[in-house]
Amino acid sequence: xxxxxxxxxxxxxxxxxxxxxxxxxxxxxxxxxxxxxxxxxxxxxxxxxxxxxxxxxxxxxxxxxxxxxxxxxxxxxxxxxxxxxxxxxxxxxxxxxxxxxxxxxxxxxxxxxxxxxxxxxxxxxxxxxxxxxxxxxxxxxxxxxxxxxxxxxxxxxxxxxxxxxxxxxxxxxxxxxxxxxxxxxxxxxxxxxxxxxxxxxxxxxxxxxxxxxxxxxxxxxxxxxxxxxxxxxxxxxxxxxxxxxxxxxxxxxxxxxxxxxxxxxxxxxxxxxxxxxxxxxxxxxxxxxxxxxxxxxxxxxxxxxxxxxxxxxxxxxxxxxxxxxxxxxxxxxxxxxxxxxxxxxxxxxxxxxxxxxxxxxxxxxxxxxxxxxxxxxxxxxxxxxxxxxxxxxxxxxxxxxxxxxxxxxxxxxxxxxxxxxxxxxxxxxxxxxxxxxxxxxxxxxxxxxxxxxxxxxxxxxxxxxxxxxxxxxxxxxxxxxxxxxxxxxxxxxxxxxxxxxxxxxxxxxxxxxxxxxxxxxxxxxxxxxxxxx
Amino acid sequence: xxxxxxxxxxxxxxxxxxxxxxxxxxxxxxxxxxxxxxxxxxxxxxxxxxxxxxxxxxxxxxxxxxxxxxxxxxxxxxxxxxxxxxxxxxxxxxxxxxxxxxxxxxxxxxxxxxxxxxxxxxxxxxxxxxxxxxxxxxxxxxxxxxxxxxxxxxxxxxxxxxxxxxxxxxxxxxxxxxxxxxxxxxxxxxxxxxxxxxxxxxxxxxxxxxxxxxxxxxxxxxxxxxxxxxxxxxxxxxxxxxxxxxxxxxxxxxxxxxxxxxxxxxxxxxxxxxxxxxxxxxxxxxxxxxxxxxxxxxxxxxxxxxx
Numbered sequence: 067x068x069x070x071x072x073x074x075x076x077x078x079x080x081x082x083x084x085x086x087x088x089x090x091x092x093x094x095x096x097x098x099x100x101x102x103x104x105x106x107x108x109x110x111x112x113x114x115x116x117x118x119x120x121x122x123x124x125x126x127x128x129x130x131x132x133x134x135x136x137x138x139x140x141x142x143x144x145x146x147x148x149x150x151x152x153x154x155x156x157x158x159x160x161x162x163x164x165x166x167x168x169x170x171x172x173x174x175x176x177x178x179x180x181x182x183x184x185x186x187x188x189x190x191x192x193x194x195x196x197x198x199x200x201x202x203x204x205x206x207x208x209x210x211x212x213x214x215x216x217x218x219x220x221x222x223x224x225x226x227x228x229x230x231x232x233x234x235x236x237x238x239x240x241x242x243x244x245x246x247x248x249x250x251x252x253x254x255x256x257x258x259x260x261x262x263x264x265x266x267x268x269x270x271x272x273x274x275x276x277x278x279x280x281x282x283x284x285x286x287x288x289x290x291x292x293x294x295x296x297x298x299x300x301x302x303x304x305x306x307x308x309x310x311x312x313x314x315x316x317x318x319x320x321x322x323x324x325x326x327x328x329x330x331x332x333x334x335x336x337x338x339x340x341x342x343x344x345x346x347x348x349x350x351x352x353x354x355x356x357x358x359x360x361x362x363x364x365x366x367x368x369x370x371x372x373x374x375x376x377x378x379x380x381x382x383x384x385x386x387x388x389x390x391x392x393x394x395x396x397x398x399x400x401x402x403x404x405x406x407x408x409x410x411x412x413x414x415x416x417x418x419x420x421x422x423x424x425x426x427x428x429x430x431x432x433x434x435x436x437x438x439x440x441x442x443x444x445x446x447x448x449x450x451x452x453x454x455x456x457x458x459x460x461x462x463x464x465x466x467x468x469x470x471x472x473x474x475x476x477x478x479x480x481x482x483x484x485x486x487x488x489x490x491x492x493x494x495x496x497x498x499x500x501x502x503x504x505x506x507x508x509x510x511x512x513x514x515x516x517x518x519x520x521x522x523x524x525x526x527x528x529x530x531x532x533x534x535x536x537x538x539x540x541x542x543x544x545x546x547x548x549x550x551x552x553x554x555x556x557x558x559x560x561x562x563x564x565x566x567x568x569x570x571x572x573x574x575x576x577x578x579x580x581x582x583x584x585x586x587x588x589x590x591x592x593x594x595x596x597x598x599x
Numbered sequence: 600x601x602x603x604x605x606x607x608x609x610x611x612x613x614x615x616x617x618x619x620x621x622x623x624x625x626x627x628x629x630x631x632x633x634x635x636x637x638x639x640x641x642x643x644x645x646x647x648x649x650x651x652x653x654x655x656x657x658x659x660x661x662x663x664x665x666x667x668x669x670x671x672x673x674x675x676x677x678x679x680x681x682x683x684x685x686x687x688x689x690x691x692x693x694x695x696x697x698x699x700x701x702x703x704x705x706x707x708x709x710x711x712x713x714x715x716x717x718x719x720x721x722x723x724x725x726x727x728x729x730x731x732x733x734x735x736x737x738x739x740x741x742x743x744x745x746x747x748x749x750x751x752x753x754x755x756x757x758x759x760x761x762x763x764x765x766x767x768x769x770x771x772x773x774x775x776x777x778x779x780x781x782x783x784x785x786x787x788x789x790x791x792x793x794x795x796x797x798x799x800x801x802x803x804x805x806x807x808x809x810x811x812x813x814x815x816x817x818x819x820x821x822x823x824x825x826x827x828x829x830x831x832x833x834x835x836x837x838x839x840x841x842x843x844x845x846x847x848x849x850x851x852x853x854x855x856x857x858x859x860x861x862x863x864x865x866x867x868x869x870x871x872x873x874x875x876x877x878x879x880x881x882x883x884x885x886x887x888x889x890x891x892x893x894x895x896x897x898x899x900x901x902x903x904x905x906x
Contacts, residue, residue, distance in 0.1 A: 107852075108862075110681065110682055249682075249684070267854075268692050268693070269693065269696075269853075269854025269855070269858065269859075270696075270766070270852075270853075270854050301764065301852065302852060303852040304849065304852070305849050305852065307748050307751070307850075308748075308763060308764065308850055308851065308852055309852075311751045311752065311755055311756045311763050312755075312764055312852075314756050315755050315756050315759055315762075315763055317762060317763055317764060317765065474865045474866060476865070476866045476867065477865075
C-alpha cells in the first residue's frame with residue numbers, strides 16, 4: 067500500500083518534469099532562437115496587401131521583401147528590383163527584377179508575381195486596408211520580360227518609388243495566394259524574406275524560421291546571407307507589466323512599447339538596451355472636426371491649441387523619452403518645417419480671450435456656455451487614453467469639456483464614418499511628406515461605407531490644390547517650398563493639434579545584438595540579429 | 600441512471616432558451632455587423648449588401664433564428680464575422696488552455712480551501728480559526744490582476760523559480776494560484792462551517808470514544824459528511840472557470856475563452872458570441888449534472904434515496 071503510493075508520487079514527478087516547458091535558454095531546436103514580446107494580441111492577417119496594423123507588420127517585415135528596400139534612415143537600395151527608372155511624366159515606372167530569387171514555397175520570383183501582387187491589391191475582393199492607399203493611382207502592370215515590368219499610373223505619381231519601399235507593397239507568392247485563398251494566405255503567408263512562416267498558435271505566439279536560401283539582402287544590411295537567428299518566436303503579451311516582467315526574467319530577448327519609466331529603468335540597469343525611434347510620418351495628434359460645433363469656429367480651434375501645454379504634457383507622461391510635436395509632420399520626416407514650432411505656444415490667457423470672443427461665456431460649473439449649449443467635445447480614444455485624459459484636464463482649465471471614451475477600433479470606425487465625434491487621434495507612419503494627403507485631402511473624408519482618414523473633415527479645394535501640387539513637384543527646391551507652404555497653411559487653419567512624436571520604444575537584453583529598426587522606425591528587423599553570449 | 604438521463608436531456612430547453620435570449624439581445628444592440636466587420640475596408644454599398652446577403656443578415660429574423668438552430672444541430676455554428684474562420688474551430692483551439700487553467704485553479708482552490716477550512720473548523724473561535732478565515736477573506740477580496748502581478752514579481756522576476764508566460768505545467772503554476780486563491784476563499788469558509796456542524800454529531804463522539812486517531816476522525820468521518828455544500832460551490836466555480844478567466848488570461852498572456860468572449864462582444868462578432876454563450880451554458884448544465892453524480896458518490900443516503 068505505502069510503496070505503491072510512493073511510486074505513484076515518483077511517477078507523477080517524472081511526468082511533471084517531462085511535460086514542463088523549457089524556458090528560452092533550453093530550446094530543443096539547434097541554432098539561436100530569438101524571442102520577442104509584442105504588446106498586442108489582436109492580429110488578424112499577415113497578408114501585406116491587406117494589413118494596416120503595425121503589429122501585423124512586425125511579422126510581415128521578416129517574411130517579405132519589397133522591390134526597393136529602405137533602411138531606417140531612408141537610404142534606398144535594390145531589393146527584389148535591381149534597377150528602376152521613372153518616366154519623366156511620372157505616369158510609369160520601369161523596374162528590372164532580381165533573378166534567382168525564390169519564394170518560401172519554391173515558386174520563382176518574376177514579373178508575374180509583381181503583376182499579381184499589384185493587381186490583387188486594387189481588387190476589392192482582397193479587402194486591402196493599407197496597400198490600396200500606398201499604391202497610388204495604379205492602373206496596371208505591363209510585363210516587359212520575365213524579369214522586367216513597367217508599372218502604369220493613371221496620374222503622375224511622384225511618390226511611386228518611395229511607395230514601393232512600404233511593407234504593404236511587399237511581393238507575395240501568387241501560387242500560395244491562389245492556392246490558399248485570401249483567408250488562408252492571411253494565416254500562412256509566403257514571401258521571399260529572410261524568415262519563413264511556420265506556425266500561429268492563436269493568442270500565444272507565431273513561430274518563424276530562417277530562410278536558409280536567403281541571398282538577396284539589401285546592400286545596407288550588415289548580414290548578406292541567411293540570418294544568424296534560426297528561429298523567431300513572436301509572443302503576444304498585451305499586459306505591460308507582464309511584458310516587462312518577462313523581459314526582466316529572461317523569458318524574452320526583446321519587447322516592444324514598454325512604459326516610458328520602465329524603458330528608462332531597464333536601460334540604466336546596463337543589462338538591457340533601449341531602442342527609441344522617432345517614427346516619420348504624421349505627428350501623434352488630434353484632428354478637430356471642422357464640420358460641426360464647437361470646432362467649426364476657427365477661434366475655438368485656436369483657443370483649444372493655445373490651452374494645451376504640450377511641453378509639460380510630454381514631460382509628465384513620458385519622462386523625457388518622447389518630445390512634444392508642433393506640426394503635422396513628425397520631425398524626422400523629409401521636408402519637415404520647423405516654423406511650425408512657433409505656432410500655438412502655450413498661452414492660457416489667449417485661449418480664454420479667443421473663447422470669449424467666440425461667444426463662449428463661463429458657466430456655473432466651470433464649463434463655458436453659448437446659446438444654452440455647453441462647450442463640449444466628444445473624443446473617442448482608441449489609443450493611449452492617458453494622453454486623452456491629460457488633454458481633458460488641460461482643456462477643463464479654460465472651461466472646455468472633453469468627453470473621453472475608450473473604444474475599440476470597430477466602434478471608433480463606426481463613429482468616424484457617421485460623423486459622431488468632435489476630435490480623434492490619427493497616426494500614420496511614412497517616409498513621404500505626401501502623407502499629408504491622407505488626413506487633409508477632401509477625397510478622404512469618411513462616410514458610411516468609406517473609411518478614410520480626413521477626420522478634420524476639411525473640404526477646401528485650395529488645400530487640395532496645395533497637396534496635389536506639392537506631390538507633383540519636379541525639383542527638390544520646388545518640393546521644399548511647396549511642402550513648407552502646405553504645412554504653414556495647415557497650421558494656420560488650426561485643424562490638427564500636434565501633441566508629441568510617435569515613438570517606438572523597444573528594449574532588448576544585452577544578450578542579443580543587431581536588432582535594427584525597419585524603415586519608419588517602427589518595426590524591428592531581426593535579420594541582422596545575433597546572440598552576444 | 601434514469602435520473603441522470605432526464606437531467607442531461609434537461610440541457611436542451613435551457614440551451615434553446617439561452618440562445619434565444621442572446622439572439623434577441625444582439626438584434627437589439629445598435630451597430631450593423633457588416634459595417635463593423637468591414638470597418639477600414641474601402642467597400643462600396645454594393646459590396647456591403649453582398650456581405651449582408653452572404654451572412655444571411657437580410658433574411659427575416661424568424662428565418663435566421665430557425666436557420667441557425669437547424670444548422671447548429673448538424674454541427675455548423677457558423678463563421679466568425681471578423682476572421683471568417685469556423686467558430687467551432689476557434690473555440691476548440693482555445694478550449695484546452697481554458698480547461699487547463701480551470702483544472703489548475705480548482706486543484707489549488709480545493710487543496711488550500713480544505714486545509715484552511717479544516718484547521719479552522721476543528722478549533723472554532725481559536726487563533727488558528729481567525730488566521731485561517733482572515734486568509735480566506737484575503738483570497739476572496741484581492742483582485743486577481745493584483746495577485747497575479749504580485750506573484751509574477753516575486754516568483755517570476757525576483758526569485759525566478761517559475762516561468763511567467765508560456766505553456767506547460769510550470770507556466771500553469773502562477774495563474775492557477777491566482778485563480779485558486781479566490782476559489783479557496785469561499786470554499787474554506789464553507790468547509791469550516793460544515794466541519795463544525797459535522798464535528799458536533801454523535802457519530803464523531805462515538806468514533807473518538809472508540810479510540811480512533813484524531814486525523815482519521817476528521818478526514819475519514821467528518822470531512823466526507825461535510826462535503827456536500829462545498830462541492831456545490833466548487834462545481835459552480837468550475838463552471839464559471841470553464842468559460843474562461845479573462846483577467847488572469849490577460850495578466851499571464853494566456854489564450855482562453857474569456858478573452859475570446861470579451862473581444863467578440865466588443866466587436867459584435869455575433870456568431871462567435873452566440874456559440875460561446877451556448878458553450879458556456881451547456882458546460883454549466885453539464886457540470887451541475889456531474890455535481891449531482893458526485894453527491895451520490897460522497898453520500899450513500901443520496902444514492903439510496905434515488906434508487
